Amino acid sequence: MRIYKRQAGEPRRGSTLIEVTFSAAILSVLLLALFGVLEREGQLGRSTLAIAVAENRAIELSGRLRRELVGARGKRVRCVLTQPLSAGESGPDSEALVSTTTGFPPAGALLVDSDSLSFERIAYAGLDAGERTFQELARGLGGTASSSHAVSPAWVLWAGMAVPIEGAPGPNDGTALWSGREIHFRGDGVGFSYRVPVDPDASVGLPDFLDGLTPAWGAVTRSGPQGALAHNTDGWCVIVYEAQRELTEVELGTDLNSDGDKTDVFEEGRLIKLTWDTQDPSVPVHRQALGPACILQERDAPAADLDGDGYEDPLFLWDADTRVLNLRMFILARGLPDRPTTRRVEASIFLRNAFEEVSE
Amino acid sequence: MVILMVGVLAITSSTLGIDALRRRSHESANANLALRRVAETLHAHAALARSQSDGDAANTFSEAFLSLAESDFGAGFDVPGMTPLPGQETVGSVELITSEAQTDATLGVLMGMPRDLNGDGDASDLDVREDARLIPAVIRLAWRGPNGDMTSAQPVWVQGD
Numbered sequence: 191m192r193i194y195k196r197q198a199g200e201p202r203r204g205s206t207l208i209e210v211t212f213s214a215a216i217l218s219v220l221l222l223a224l225f226g227v228l229e230r231e232g233q234l235g236r237s238t239l240a241i242a243v244a245e246n247r248a249i250e251l252s253g254r255l256r257r258e259l260v261g262a263r264g265k266r267v268r269c270v271l272t273q274p275l276s277a278g279e280s281g282p283d284s285e286a287l288v289s290t291t292t293g294f295p296p297a298g299a300l301l302v303d304s305d306s307l308s309f310e311r312i313a314y315a316g317l318d319a320g321e322r323t324f325q326e327l328a329r330g331l332g333g334t335a336s337s338s339h340a341v342s343p344a345w346v347l348w349a350g351m352a353v354p355i356e357g358a359p360g361p362n363d364g365t366a367l368w369s370g371r372e373i374h375f376r377g378d379g380v381g382f383s384y385r386v387p388v389d390p391d392a393s394v395g396l397p398d399f400l401d402g403l404t405p406a407w408g409a410v411t412r413s414g415p416q417g418a419l420a421h422n423t424d425g426w427c428v429i430v431y432e433a434q435r436e437l438t439e440v441e442l443g444t445d446l447n448s449d450g451d452k453t454d455v456f457e458e459g460r461l462i463k464l465t466w467d468t469q470d471p472s473v474p475v476h477r478q479a480l481g482p483a484c485i486l487q488e489r490d491a492p493a494a495d496l497d498g499d500g501y502e503d504p505l506f507l508w509d510a511d512t513r514v515l516n517l518r519m520f521i522l523a524r525g526l527p528d529r530p531t532t533r534r535v536e537a538s539i540f541l542r543n544a545f546e547e548v549s550e
Numbered sequence: 551m552v553i554l555m556v557g558v559l560a561i562t563s564s565t566l567g568i569d570a571l572r573r574r575s576h577e578s579a580n581a582n583l584a585l586r587r588v589a590e591t592l593h594a595h596a597a598l599a600r601s602q603s604d605g606d607a608a609n610t611f612s613e614a615f616l617s618l619a620e621s622d623f624g625a626g627f628d629v630p631g632m633t634p635l636p637g638q639e640t641v642g643s644v645e646l647i648t649s650e651a652q653t654d655a656t657l658g659v660l661m662g663m664p665r666d667l668n669g670d671g672d673a674s675d676l677d678v679r680e681d682a683r684l685i686p687a688v689i690r691l692a693w694r695g696p697n698g699d700m701t702s703a704q705p706v707w708v709q710g711d
Binding site: 221224227228231234235238239241242245246249252256369370512513514533534535536537538539540542 | 554555558561562564565568569572575576579582583586587590591593594597598622627628630
């Protein structure tokens with residue numbers, strides 16, 4: 191064995207153990223930093239794509255709604271009480287007698303005396319075939335108190351629909367900002383009630399959407415043989431928001447609606463189209479999802495301000511006079527776990543056919 | 551190490567590229583929605599004008615429609631999330647066409663102009679504000695985005711009786 195010994199004046203070669211260790215440490219730090227950068231790049235890429243996908247979904251949904259509604263005929267979904275309603279009228283056998291239930295979905299909520307101190311939100315679970323009765327009432331919902339209501343010209347409204355009101359808003363009304371203008375409205379704005387052209391004799395010849403010589407209106411309901419879908423002039427449609435899952439600002443770690451706190455609770459849901467037979471309660475209600483569950487709403491606060499601009503944001507706002515249905519959706523995209531992002535998609539749909547003045 | 555750095559730079563470049571594309575897609579979608587929203591509003595104005603028009607020469611469809619449209623969009627309109635070009639106050643504008651002599655070339659869109667708008671059998675009237683039965687309009691957007699200055703235009707026809 192030979193031991194190499196550096197001679198005097200000979201240049202030094204190789205590395206000491208300290209030098210090797212130091213170099214390896216620097217290399218490790220650099221590699222870790224690179225992996226960190228790569229990981230973050232990947233997250234950013236996923237976030238970017240997730241936002242794009244969410245936006246595309248919302249735009250696709252607005253296009254689908256346009257195709258569904260552009261030929262539809264909207265209706266002011268309202269009626270008046272024809273019998274006084276006592277504060278104790280509640281439970282499975284309870285009912286409220288009204289001028290009509292046409293256009294009201296098979297189950298939902300009512301706004302009664304909405305411009306007075308006896309304002310009450312009432313849920314119902316059924317309609318009668320004669321279109322005059324709301325059945326199975328649940329009283330005093332949404333922070334309101336159960337109270338008695340007299341027969342009066344005051345409208346009973348379907349809570350799901352938001353409709354503009356004239357004059358100053360009441361304590362139970364909201365104010366939305368559309369195209370730079372304030373619009374005072376009443377209702378939750380989570381649904382829209384309408385009928386579409388139908389062909390009552392669909393099995394005969396080409397579709398003509400006529401009943402005799404007049405346009406036929408209705409919906410495609412499960413009134414065919416063995417519950418098959420069929421064109422039905424007694425049919426009616428609503429599009430309504432349906433919550434799917436709960437989200438909290440605490441879990442998300444962000445102030446989604448820019449109201450200065452992180453304590454709000456939201457729901458992510460989708461739009462559902464319901465069709466039913468207004469004359470025959472035995473026909474099952476047909477449900478059809480219109481898009482993915484990506485629409486954001488604040489829980490128990492429909493039409494709440496979702497972008498922190500100080501104005502309410504109803505999902506639907508229907509102006510029967512101009513026949514314009516305004517749609518505003520907030521979509522949640524979660525590409526980065528620590529930075530969820532919301533996107534606002536707005537659309538206006540002009541319903542080419544006049545709304546129905548009948549049955550109020 | 552050099553290879554790793556090159557890889558990281560490539561991925562960063564790709565991510566920035568994807569983000570730029572996403573922004574462009576976002577802007578384009580936003581623009582399309584805004585164009586459609588204004589077009590739908592013009593159709594709603596036309597419906598209202600048809601109902602307000604009583605066939606009298608002093609209260610024609612075209613006068614009622616132009617009054618409604620100009621009060622809404624005469625000064626242009628804004629689109630949330632979009633920045634106007636320098637020197638412009640708004641992102642959007644609506645050009646209401648009341649001259650039959652306008653051509654597609656001067657308008658910058660393909661919409662079949664010049665055309666008879668008042669139904670008198672010619673396409674040469676220079677002002678049909680009072681008797682137009684068919685009114686063309688061009689909705690335009692011009693905005694400054696991260697990918698540069700962008701423009702978009704959509705022709706719309708509204709019909710009287």
